[in-house]
Amino acid sequence: MRAGDAFVGDAFVTDRLAQPRGAQWVVSWRVDAGAMADAHRDVDVALRAGDAVIVNDCNLLLRPAEVPPDTRITVRVAGEVLLSAPWLPGGAPRTYTLSAAALEGGSYLVFGPQRALDVKVPGAPVSAVAVGRPGRAGDAALTTWVSRSAGMSARFGGGSLPVARTLVVVVPWAEQSDPGVFGSTLRWGLGSAVLFYGAEAPAESFAADWVAPHELFHLHNPDVVHRVPWFTEGFTTYYQDVLRARGGVRPPPVAWKGLLDGFRHGCATDQRTPLRAASADMRRNHDYRRVYWGGACTAFILDVALREHTDNRESLDTVYRALAAESRGPGGALDEAGVVERLRNALPADHWGRAWLHASLDGRAALPVGELASRLGVSVSGEQARFDDGAPWSHVRRAILEEPVPSPAPARRPATPPPPPR
Ligand SMILES: [Zn+2]
Known part of the structure; x- marks a missing residue:
């Protein structure tokens, strides 16, 4: 659906209102969300769940063709049907305020019994x-x-x-x-x-x-233009496991076993297609495991490289949050090339992590993740991972599953010699 289209029942209404800047419009309309749910049965349009209806508000709210970024939108929902929304309360019953970004991005709403x-x-x-x-x-x-x-x-x-x-x-x-x-x-x-x-x-x-x-x-997730699944899904896949260990629901031996198993499919065996290409084509090839775990492996490589290089003062945590903050700033969303450039530039030019990043995104050969794992002092034994605290980077391994790294650190030390990617 294009911005500016409103969806009403089964029809798209594309008539536009000419709107001079600064003017205030009050527009009222009715939508049959139940009919929308029956027609689409898709949570990204509308979906029935019990007697309730979940609606993506993109399909409910009228959207001007252009919304200046500083626009505040007030929405008043008529009727009495129970509603839950993440919208901000607008000071009167069933009245809410929305930013232009929230209008553009959409939110899930729930109408009815809940x-x-x-x-x-x-x-x-x-x-x-x-x-x-x-x-x-x-x-x-x-x-x-x-x-x-x-x-x-x-x-x-x-x-x-x-x-x-x-x-x-x-x-x-x-x-x-x-x-x-x-x-x-x-x-x-x-x-x-x-x-x-x-x-x-x-x-x-x-x-x-x-x-x-x-x-x-x-x-x-940082805002990216177009879809970049190896980054958006892959890094989320890495953190879904890291955060569960940090949150105490997965003990480190189980968490590491899960990560190393995932990397085996994602990057530690030879691949038919480089990750970036598989990611761009994911909607057609449905090779989700390769893209999600290949991306998770890329995240892991960067995390280890950043932590090893800075003695845990920096990590993927800090780089990722900085990227997210930048993408929500005045420069706006990043494209894939911008993401790769920032990830690469987080490491010095001669750091082994850069070569690994390149090999992970654009190579077909298996990455020697086992070598990295033995430097970290982790190996898989049966249903769990086993640790060796005498390994040179065991402090990095331990820190990955501990607290997130809070703030950027100033001093860097010289890079240790790289384990080369094949
Ligand atoms: Zn996801």
């Missing part, structure tokens, strides 16, 4: 609602699940999330026994996520879930 979950994330305004029939685990388990996952994500941001408010909607998936089944996150100015969980999943299984930590980490 149960508020008492989610608490210190330092971050996060609310959550459950729709549909309660699953086997019960709402208390869902509340813990969302609180814990959002808390892990906030911890990466130094105790907060980079959005003004976040709404999480949890939806049962019939006959599924995995705790997290699928999710989708919107994150421009306001955060909203829809998490589908297995209706048959037992309460105790939610602690091991990766879907919610993955989706809620997406709130930290």
Whole structure:
């Protein structure tokens, strides 16, 4: 749908209002969200969940063809049907204010019967609602699940999330026994996520879930133009595992086993297609594991290189947050080349990490991740990883799963000789 189009029932309405700058328009309209859900059955348009309807507000709000970035939009929702939105309260009942960025990026809304979950994330305004029939685990388990996952994500941001408010909607998936089944996150100015969980999943299984930590980490993603899945999905895949270990839900031996297994598919075996090409073509080749774990491996290489080079004073945490902040600044979203340039430039010209970054993105040969792992003092043995604290970079290995690195550090020391990529 183009900006400026409004979706009403089954018809796209594209008539535009001529709008001189500075003028104030009040536009009222009705939308049949239920009919939209019946026609599309897609969470990114509208979807029924029990007696509620989840709607992406991009398909609900009229959008002028051009919205100057400093525009404040006031939305008043008529009627009495129950509504949850991450929109900011506008001072009157059912009245909200929206920034231009939030209007552009969209948010998930929930209309109709829903149960508020008492989610608490210190330092971050996060609310959550459950729709549909309660699953086997019960709402208390869902509340813990969302609180814990959002808390892990906030911890990466130094105790907060980079959005003004976040709404999480949890939806049962019939006959599924995995705790997290699928999710989708919107994150421009306001955060909203829809998490589908297995209706048959037992309460105790939610602690091991990766879907919610993955989706809620997406709130930290730098803004990129076009899709760059190796970066957006790959780095999120790396952090979904790192954050769970930092959050204490995955002990380091299990976390490292998971990471090294993932890298085996992503970058530690020869590949038919270089990562960047596989990523650009992912919608056609559906090679998600390669792209997600190839990107996760790229993130891992950079994290190790940055930490090794600065004795843990810098890490991917700091570089990633700086990239995200830059992408939300006046220069706007970065393209793929801009992302690669900034990642590369985070390391000195002669650092081994640069050669590895290049080999990871554009090479076909397996990367010697095993060599890197032995420098870190980690190897897989059965269902767990084993550690060797005598390894030269064991301080790097330990720090990766500890607290996020808070701030950039000044001094760099010379690069240690590189383990060369093949
Ligand atoms: Zn994702």
